[in-house]
Amino acid sequence: MKRQWWKEAVVYQVYPRSFNDSNGDGIGDLQGIIEKADYLQELGVDVVWLSPVYKSPNDDNGYDISDYQQIMDEFGTMEDWDELLDALHDRGIKLIMDLVVNHTSDEHPWFVESRQSKDNPYRDYYIWRDPKPDGSEPNNWVSFFSGSAWEYDDRTNQYFLHLFTKRQPDLNWENTEVRNDVYKMMTWWLDRGVDGFRMDVINNISKSPGLPDASVKDPDSDYQFAAEHFANGPRLMEFLGEMKERVLKHYDIMTVGETAFLPIDSARKMTDENVGFLNMVFQFEHMAVDAQPGTHAGKWETRQWELPELKHIMTKWDKEMEGGGWNSLYFNNHDQPRQVSRFGDDKHYHKHSAKLLATYLHTMRGTPYIYQGEELGMTNVRFPSIEDYRDVEIHNMYKEYTEERGYSHEEVMNKIWTTGRDNARTPVQWDDSENGGFTTGTPWIKVNPNYREINAKQQMSDPDSIFNYYKQLIELRKQEDVIVYGSYELYMADHEELYVYTRSINGEKLLVILNFFAGEPVFELPEDIAFDHKTLLISNYEVKESESISSFTLRPYEARVYKLN
Template structure:
């Protein structure tokens, strides 16, 4: 028997950019609640909210000042409870973004920790003496550039921050930290949330001796300074799997199939360890391969086959095309292939996650230099690493500010919002939104697409094809990743869906066409 998170589809909401209900230009919980019917009509099963906790917003919510409350910009705990109830009333699950690796430097724990070397919470964070010459304890580099160590004159030590200096890393080797953070999970699970996406799970434990990281022989400045070293000692340490197992035990102790999804950017062979080593790990270690994949049939076929082969016994696959950190799929592959990509995402074996706005084909927004707010961009400008372009507000209609807000939004709207918006696409049977709705309806109707077996068909030319099977039902998916017509030999059957408007042919795929075929012969 499958769980909801195996057969279902997850939808990521970036709360600042989904819907503003109070006219301050920033999205909020009441705004999300007001748009739940869009998600029901789309056909997704769960909503994952990027962080909503109180925060100084140095990194837009990923610097948490209180793990058990809601930031006033987004609303109140009562607003959260109302959103959760409204989602559950509609048959939607609700997931939160848990940020356990680091807190804000304004969290009361860190305020105490930095106050003196003898404070009881000193060891809740990672403090180290300088080297004899006064330099940082090692060569570790922040993911936002610069040293990952910040000197504190008042107590004469450095503290470690894998990201901004305003985001000090918690010391997960301290059992009191571990207990406090597990209690945070219980707080929200008791409140009724259906699971968590766990931020930077692979960062949570560091090598106990803090040795230097090795230099990256392939480093080039355009990659960003964080890549100057290989994070061998600052991430992916063996002890992290015990933490994941404890989190899993907590989640599994609640009724309703609560789910844990781990953010983990690692090669496939190391990613698989997060399903569990000796004890179950997270239910879904995020598989980001499609985000960076070469967009051609042979490369994708190889990647999919290797991922499927690497899965441990009982490990359930998952797929992601985009998120709040990476360029949008329509920007990466173009509008026509974004439709093909939607078919791919929603017909592969495993749990898909849709990033808000991808269902209408949103592209990366143009952000003038004077409107940039992402610290990634502000610290290393000009490298194209900024994340503002993928966080622009959701365009709902052609009214002022795209129906997102009655005020100027916190980020500029995408340039094509007057025509690319939910209302316009809802009225167009050939739109990207209509395609996504049709795909999700097929997943619900045909269990073979949701939970069936996966069989790759030999790749020919620009065509990637595979079969989904469950019982007597056989469904073939064929995707033309090229810009010219392709001949393809497929079984006898009925075309249930094409990504291109007009009658589809089983033997000939039009340019940029994907079809879903029910096998009848």
């Protein structure tokens, strides 16, 4: 296995709208990130992944881009971006940008031209189709955000495809000129100094020829989720190979693809360090352990997750990627609810369960990602009114569930409180002043009311805080090669409370013992784990160094990492 800086790195995702507001308009901005550069350095992260800051009308909070080479007015200017890049680089932190090229905004000049006429030179930059003979949509595909994935345009009497909102038309990657323009844009950013890309829904860029109807049936909808026709299409690897040849291989950068529905063998091929195209991918299989299987609506129809299933998924991905591929390690981001509320206990064991989840993600094999506020144990929020929410997905779902599916307001709000994306988008809680120190104005979305108890100022001065625990984990990763490059071996696969594994390299071994719940199970040391000496590297409870590990009772959400030799 080759040593690579991006394997050894810890990545911190900044969702700029909610990170820090420097000018009091209630919206986070680039100067606000610059103000917190010392904070990021103190935490110890190596890379900042910056969610989109490009020019955008904000139909989907910046993931609808109208100009890839300009900065959104609310966030600042290109000069601010240059200053941010320098501020991070001066502190030894790299910067990767969000590359959103499955779709653009309907205000992008390409689409403005494309919709003018059927013979416009930009017409084929997007996916246009005639109605069916009965006047209906070209196929039965559903958008990720509810309703048809097709929008009728009466100027030319055709439909255009949008897998996301109707203001996010999908680009036609079959068109060579589209690909050429994307590669030119990527090169422009790399020459400007960016250190890589997180590639938004990148495995959606190749669709099935002919765009056939979806076969997966959702009994509650006329429209069907068509992942088999828009994810991992027949030319995906060809397009990524071309991108690598034209752009990626010419720079020492980090690339990570967001790849829902990607089969594990395709992920291995895509990330193979000798012949692959990207450094790593975000797989989503583990993010469905609490979702009802079978329909796209499963995100909103949750179930009690079980630890053996999570262990099976994560172990499978580790083993299949071993020897050349590489994994990303995450439990939350801007599209997911807060991890401590979802997989921990944010009421009775907030601190211990937040530290447990951190221990897990930072001791597995792969590159760990921290989503802003995760290092403070920020939690889900329970706003009482739908008007308190800003996410287009939440509002579309609320309308569909109340008006078409017959759910009550209370039933739908419970789903939003559990799963909604705005759980991750409330402003970062910097201190206990008004609005958590995020802004001196009115925040674009309300701050979680628990900012007085959970905030960075308090935690940075508390040696036992979640923040300082993250600092220790990041530092351990820099000190211990075994955490980055060691092999992974699972023990007690069927245990319903304990997640136990080793990491081994060159005669060094880590033993990781994690109690994922509030019970007090007994750990029995597996017979084939032998050692002469043990050193406790980190734990989220006080543990006596002399304590035997041959058999002991774990406390709720306890995490221990031992070095054995």
